[in-house]
Amino acid sequence: MDVTPPAEVVERRINARQAYRSDLKPVWCPGCGDYSVLTALFAALAELQIPPHQIALISGIGCSSRLPGYAATYGLNTIHGRPIPVATGLKSARPDLTVIAMAGDGDALSIGGGHFPHAARRNIGMAYFVMDNNVYGLTKGQTSPTTPTGEQTATSLYGWPEDPANPLGLALAYGVSFVAQGVAGDVKGLARLMVEAIQWPGFAFIEILSPCVTWRGKEQYDVIRDRARPIPPEHDVTDLAAAFRYAHDPEHLYVGVHYRQRKPTFQERVTALQQKAAAKGAGNFDRYLAKFRA
Amino acid sequence: MKQAVTIGQGASCPCVFLMGSGGDGVVTAGDLLARAVANAGLHCQMVKSFGPQIRGGESGVWLQISPQPIQGPAEQVQIAVVLSWRSFGPFARQLSLAPGALVFQDEQDAALAPPDLRDAGGQPVTPRSLPLQKLADELEAPRSRNILLVGFIAGLLQLPAALIPEVLQRKFGKRGAEVAATLIKAFHRGRELADAQARPAGLPALAPVEAEARLLLSGNDAASLGALHAGVEFFAGYPITPASEIMTAMAEHLPGRGGMMIQAEDEISAICMLLGASFGGKKALTSTSGPGLSLMVEALGFATQIELPCVIIDVQRGGPSTGMPTKTEQSDLQLAVYGAHGDAPRVVIAPENVRTCFDATVKAFYLAEKYQTPVIVLSDQQLGHREETLPATAFDEGHAFRTVIARRLPDVKPGEPYKRFALGDDPVSPMAIPGMEGGTYRTSGIIHDEAGNPTVSTDLHRRMSEKLQRKMTLILAEMPGYRLEGPAHADTLLLTWGSTAGAACDAAARRTAEGRPTAVLIVELLYPLPTEALREHVARYRHVAVAELTFSGQFLRWLRANGLALEQALAIHRGGGDPLTTSEILQRMREAWT
DSSP states (O other): OOOOOOHHHHHHHHHHHHTTBOSOOOOOOTTOHHHHHHHHHHHHHHHHTOOGGGEEEEEOSSSGGGGGGGBSSEEEEOSTTOHHHHHHHHHHHOTTSEEEEEEEHIIIIIITGGGHHHHHHHTOSOEEEEEEOSEETTTTSEEOTTSOTTOOBTTBTTOOOSOOOOHHHHHHHHTOSEEEEEETTOHHHHHHHHHHHHHSSSOEEEEEEOOOHHHHOTHHHHHHHHHEEEOOTTOOTTOHHHHHHHHTOSSOEEEEEEEEOOOOOHHHHHHHHHHHHHHTTTTOHHHHHHTTBO | OOOOOBOSSSOSSOEEEEEEETTSOHHHHHHHHHHHHHHTTOEEEEEEEEOSOSSSOEEEEEEEEESSOOOSOOOOEEEEEESOGGGOHHHHTTOOEEEEEEEEEEGGGGGGSOTTOBOTTSOBOOOEEEOHHHHHHHTTOTTOHHHHHHHHHHHHTTOOTTHHHHHHHHHHGGGOHHHHHHHHHHHHHHHHHHHTSOOOBTOOOOOOOOOOOEEEEEHHHHHHHHHHHHTOOEEEEOOOTTTHHHHHHHHHHTGGGTOEEEEOSSHHHHHHHHHHHHHTTOOEEEEEOHHHHHHHHHHHHHHHHTTOOEEEEEEEOBOSTTOBTTSOOOTTHHHHHHOSSSSOOOEEEOOOSHHHHHHHHHHHHHHHHHHTOEEEEEEEHHHHHOEEEEETTTTSBTTBOOOOOOOOOOOOOTTSOOOTTOOSSSSOOOOOOTTOTTOOOEEESSOBOTTSOBOOOHHHHHHHHHHHHHHHHHHHHHOOOEEEESOTTOSEEEEEEGGGHHHHHHHHHHHHHTTOOEEEEEEOEEESOOHHHHHHHHHTOSEEEEEESOSSOHHHHHHHHTTOOOTTOEEEEOOSSSOOOHHHHHHHHHHHOO
């Protein structure tokens, strides 16, 4: 049971979170789930006490990808579908930084869907937050890869004839080492998941159900609330088969950590091969040049 | 009986062609000869050609040898050895035999010789048989045919006998003293074979010139060396012919110096990884060819927009689409200078020979860091894969472009505002990198204000566009971006770029020798184009020709688009995938200006 903390603790927390807020005012619509995601992110960063200048937020294109602009960290709002490769380049070149990639459902599963399995294979040490609203909001209401079958949208006037992707199922199939689902409506729970994901040694994916009131209506909150269930505490997070069952549950949206399995990170493996190469003397210009002596 | 023959018409550098099927070892033979030639203080240029098969296909090696540095591509072959007529087909069109050329075959293969082999003058050529396999079998080293071949060619060209055993020892010594001894024996048997032949007349003496140490390397090797010299820290790329050698070199050398090579899932990912690493303050490189560059253009525009340094080496191949991956062309020019939506200036720089693949790469890193911009190096298959001898000092101070700079960081203080894209007299605004306290900034491909925040201000769009463009003006003020070669009194100017420069220089020299003094202007900086300087030069000449290896004349059109009139210019360009030759360029000039 939550106990309300003393006033000065609350104030300290608020101040700590404020340190992560930039001067820019979000342009999201009133009621957008992304506000809660931003609040949860500030709470998570404040709890982890990571200095803002040690953080880089890397997003793609879309409503949710505006997020880095609102944080007083380093940030790049990159091009459509490419937050993963940009963040991969940054994190592998600068393992000292906290790198968080973020995307919408279009970025993550449509135009940039091809990068997802490779980030999983590499197990890059970064968090990846996908704000999924089942719709293309910025371009005004077209279907997305997670729009439910049959829905009418700007690009499916007679009903959407395709099946939606299952982001959690894909992440599990790709071998992502940390897979979780959060909902924008539960800031506290989402912040807890974010803390775990940011600290996770490897690639940590959170599917965040973040409603779009403008194109999906206020009822998207209700749909999510009605279908959301906490992942049962007895769930073994290393049980991949069980995780698949939760991810593909036809009725419920399970919130919490679905899967968590430690495996070597890209950085750990690269460090090992860097040592091997250095021991062989590779990388020395003069030695390389000498190879071409006729 | 020895029979004197005269081959070539005053050929200044003999060209040898060796051809065999997979496993015959002709590439190794070419490499050994090239090393021996290099150690004799001579110059050589080696072009390898492979069939489309990955293994077991036919392969051919062209080896030009000269006492002088070689510029243009090989034209006619004076000595050819064919080890497998069965696989000869794909080379039949490429092989131009000089009048009087000597063609040799293995006697066991003689029955398969084409009945209608002719030289460039239309005279029939009868291949001469050599007992190569027989001798190899006698040595109980049936796979030493290629070493016999090396001995034979060395003997025919009267290369110093001592040089090759030393190279053999170095190359094969680690397989055991016995192996090396057998191969050295094979080499000498090959030389004895040559003694039985008449040395072809008309070839220049190839006595050792000087005992100067030499390098033997390809353009892709030189570019890789350049990248290491420039301090590359990060490479991401996707395998593609003919650029993969650079990626392989980075995979070998970057980890040892604390960097890394990431094999990306595609070229879009590769360039995006570069931008991530560069945002993190690292010097980042990728290498690719046309299809890969096509995939990279969106991110290229993003790099321009957020002013991130990165270097892309495009080793061009024949296009369009998959085109001809193992053949050469200069037809990515248009994509390199125009590729990306919006007004997105970038730097495009081109090496003209193997040596300048080093310079262009070092310069690319220099310009990328100094002006915070993407830089494309336009190499091509011809430069990337051909091997050349160079002085051992080729990349030393005073011989090559070696300037290396670090990123210009701002003087930031916590609590004080930092403007990443400050608009001032200097269009280059110092760049903070993550980890710097007080330097945090957010930016995006969206038009941004000085701090990096998105804006819809039309005024800022104009001013930021000017900022990007002014960087290009500064680059032009810093370097000429071209090279002029030829007699001061020339009345003809040959404009060219990249790998066509060699043949153009040779053609100009021959034209000058014919009494029509001709100069060559080689454009190194294709974007920003040094238009003013080019205009002044062009105006001084009576005749102007533009030579390039594209079907449609992309270079000529790029010069025109930049405001060079050139209405009367002789346009020398074609498709085909093989480099423009000296004779081709010369012939076109002779026809145009009698």
